[in-house]
Amino acid sequence: MQISVDVHNYMEVLVGHVLAEEHYIRQYSQEQLADLACLALSQIRPIYIRHDIDFLAALPETRLLTLKKRAETAVEAAESMILDDRRKNRDDVPVVMTQTHFDEDAELEWYEKPILRHPKPDV
Template structure:
């Protein structure tokens, strides 16, 4: 068994169908389309299946419509994030770096919650 060929997320198919539309292909670069796909897929519940034809034959049409609506909303939200991308007018030197504990003491004793649960046998 191989995940990706034997088992796959049907929502990827639906997101791919939406993003293959001319309005998306003409408007966004491949990098942006990949970002939109990732963001959209993270917003929808995965539906793992083996065979599309078996899944679609057993799926009520009303449920397919609902799945497509969820995908449309997720793609719309993802597209808004890409259009308003905070990364695009950012210079490399204006990234803030915050150090929580700049001085880490390697010899400090571990806290009780950091102690290993099992002891190694000698």
Template structure:
């Protein structure tokens, strides 16, 4: 058994179907759509299944409507987060390093711990 092939989260299917609608796909780029999918899916309880057909055949219609509404509500929240993303209005500020070389003789800060003991002989 390969869990990634045999089992999947049905909420991913519902979120993906909603994101394929022109309301999302025509308005947002691929990175924004991926971010929205992550934000939405993190808000939703996963529904793990093996086969969509088997799952849907035994699922009451009221439950399917509730799952779709949950996905749409989560996407509405995600869409607002993407639209109001404060990172989108910032100017790209270049990183300036004042000391381009690492000083091996500098003492460690109180929160730093060495991974390997310092070797005094080389």
């Protein structure tokens, strides 16, 4: 099994449909469209599926409309980030960290929490 071939995020399809609209194709370069896709997909919950046809056959139309609206809203929000790109005309020099320090005791984000809870080993 190859996950990238057998399983995909259906929200990528919906965001792709939004970005394929003439408005976005005319206004943005391919690099900016890729940035828009990344920013938009980071805002919405993924829906992993194997086959589009099976997923769509079982999906109520109202739910599909909700998912399409979420994709449109996410792209619109991402567009505001592209238009207000802080990287343009920067006079400051970016800071490069040579050493990173992680706080091992910091609370995990909701998406970082493991699905299976294993007891911590005694140290």
